[in-house]
Amino acid sequence: MDFSREDLIRWDKEYFWHPFTQMKVYREEDNPIFERGEGVYLYDIYGRKYIDAISSLWCNVHGHNHPRLNNALIKQLCKVAHTTTLGSSNIPSIILAKRLVEITPPCLTKVFYSEDGAEANEIALKMAYHYFYNKGERERKYFITLSNAYHGDTIGAVSVGGIEIFHNAYKPLLFKTFKLPSPYRYCKEKYGELCDECKEDLLNRLRNILETHHGEVIGIILESGIQAAAGMLPYPKGFLKGVEKLSKEFGVFFIVDEVATGFGRTGTLFYVEQEGVCPDFMTLGKGITGGYLPLAVTLTTEEVFNAFLGDFGEAKHFYHGHTYTGNNLACAVAIENLNIFEEEKTLEELQPKISHLAKRLEEFKELPWVYDIRRLGFMAGIELRRRDGEPFPYGDRIGFKVAYKARKRGVFFRPLGDVMVLMMPLVIEIGEIDHVLDTLKWAIEDTLRAF
Numbered sequence: 001m002d003f004s005r006e007d008l009i010r011w012d013k014e015y016f017w018h019p020f021t022q023m024k025v026y027r028e029e030d031n032p033i034f035e036r037g038e039g040v041y042l043y044d045i046y047g048r049k050y051i052d053a054i055s056s057l058w059c060n061v062h063g064h065n066h067p068r069l070n071n072a073l074i075k076q077l078c079k080v081a082h083t084t085t086l087g088s089s090n091i092p093s094i095i096l097a098k099r100l101v102e103i104t105p106p107c108l109t110k111v112f113y114s115e116d117g118a119e120a121n122e123i124a125l126k127m128a129y130h131y132f133y134n135k136g137e138r139e140r141k142y143f144i145t146l147s148n149a150y151h152g153d154t155i156g157a158v159s160v161g162g163i164e165i166f167h168n169a170y171k172p173l174l175f176k177t178f179k180l181p182s183p184y185r186y187c188k189e190k191y192g193e194l195c196d197e198c199k200e201d202l203l204n205r206l207r208n209i210l211e212t213h214h215g216e217v218i219g220i221i222l223e224s225g226i227q228a229a230a231g232m233l234p235y236p237k238g239f240l241k242g243v244e245k246l247s248k249e250f251g252v253f254f255i256v257d258e259v260a261t262g263f264g265r266t267g268t269l270f271y272v273e274q275e276g277v278c279p280d281f282m283t284l285g286k287g288i289t290g291g292y293l294p295l296a297v298t299l300t301t302e303e304v305f306n307a308f309l310g311d312f313g314e315a316k317h318f319y320h321g322h323t324y325t326g327n328n329l330a331c332a333v334a335i336e337n338l339n340i341f342e343e344e345k346t347l348e349e350l351q352p353k354i355s356h357l358a359k360r361l362e363e364f365k366e367l368p369w370v371y372d373i374r375r376l377g378f379m380a381g382i383e384l385r386r387r388d389g390e391p392f393p394y395g396d397r398i399g400f401k402v403a404y405k406a407r408k409r410g411v412f413f414r415p416l417g418d419v420m421v422l423m424m425p426l427v428i429e430i431g432e433i434d435h436v437l438d439t440l441k442w443a444i445e446d447t448l449r450a451f
């Protein structure tokens with residue numbers, strides 16, 4: 001080794017600009033530099049061990065350093081790492097496309113590859129717009145979106161997003177959308193809970209927008225089942241199904257972002273299964289490679305695909321692609337990820353863990369700083385506020401302070417503001433879930449005792 005641990009810490013602070021990170025603060029702190037992983041554990045350069053309670057930003061599924069995923073990767077690596085899919089193909093991307101079509105709702109029959117969730121959504125937006133363009137419906141320019149939505153950080157994805165603190169600065173660069181309120185916040189404020197009445201109210205608002213504007217609307221885009229990045233805000237049950245019905249009635253597209261919820265996080269492989277929804281576009285990312293390599297997909301229907309077919313001279317094709325679209329290594333790992341789901345019965349094994357998590361979250365209600373607890377399947381968020389119910393000032397970074405404390409006892413968290421996020425790898429064991437929750441409870445109490 002021609003560098004020391006101290007060099008790494010220094011160089012990290014000197015050269016590396018981290019995402020979603022206030023670097024002024026980061027450089028004053030002692031943040032872990034991870035060196036290796038094993039199952040649900042991560043080890044930093046000092047050999048300190050942490051449970052990865054956020055699945056390395058919501059993507060790890062079967063654990064780190066998984067022998068089967070490693071082997072799949074190495075096997076493919078010994079053949080070829082990358083070949084272009086612009087006008088040629090490769091074995092793993094063909095097999096994966098077929099597998100994805102088989103396991104997603106039946107109306108989805110085509111797979112378009114990209115590398116990150118933002119791109120997958122960007123592609124869905126462009127395809128949806130381009131579909132109508134190819135059909136000669138050129139006045140359709142608008143998407144309907146939700147407040148508090150998060151679809152990624154590229155300009156198109158930000159345009160259909162709605163998280164003030166992330167997106168406000170870019171407003172002048174964004175395209176216009178029609179907005180519905182954030183279901184969770186709206187229902188809580190107006191009805192006190194997520195109820196059927198609120199769902200109907202929201203759907204009526206959507207109907208109003210569609211009645212006034214449907215001729216200019218391309219489609220509606222939303223996250224599947226829960227607004228995750230906004231702080232784990234679930235929708236009322238049946239909301240997705242209602243949106244699907246309305247989009248069919250008015251002839252606009254329904255675009256469902258399963259980037260966070262896909263690959264088991266909500267208890268089923270995809271959340272859409274729980275409401276029997278088949279959208280016109282579905283985007284996947286994060287867990288698709290089990291958390292190994294950047295890969296994302298946009299799935300769509302025969303109807304959409306066919307609108308891009310024509311003689312070459314008609315120039316109807318989808319002029320979009322990335323250098324690494326359909327990367328051989330990423331697709332090979334993604335196939336093995338699915339094999340593990342099937343052979344190790346990951347979803348069956350997950351069900352008791354979901355019940356255990358639900359039960360143990362109840363205990364957090366006793367803490368005076370716990371304002372709200374929200375959960376969909378194995379995704380959960382605990383919102384912290386002052387005892388009087390007012391939010392802590394943004395600059396106080398309470399969520400981070402709790403997370404830092406938990407790290408000292410070997411659990412790695414990254415909060416969303418003051419929402420403590422629980423997004424544990426699906427392979428985590430009950431005892432480890434307990435350790436995560438005990439640590440979190442202690443960290444909340446120890447940090448907030450004086451507040």
Ligand SMILES: *Cc1c(COP(=O)(O)O)cnc(C)c1O
Nearest residue numbers: 116117118150151152223259260
């Ligand atoms: C993380 C996320 C994205 C963005 O994915 P990236 O791979 O970070 O670009 C999009 N949508 C949802 C719902 C997400 O949680």
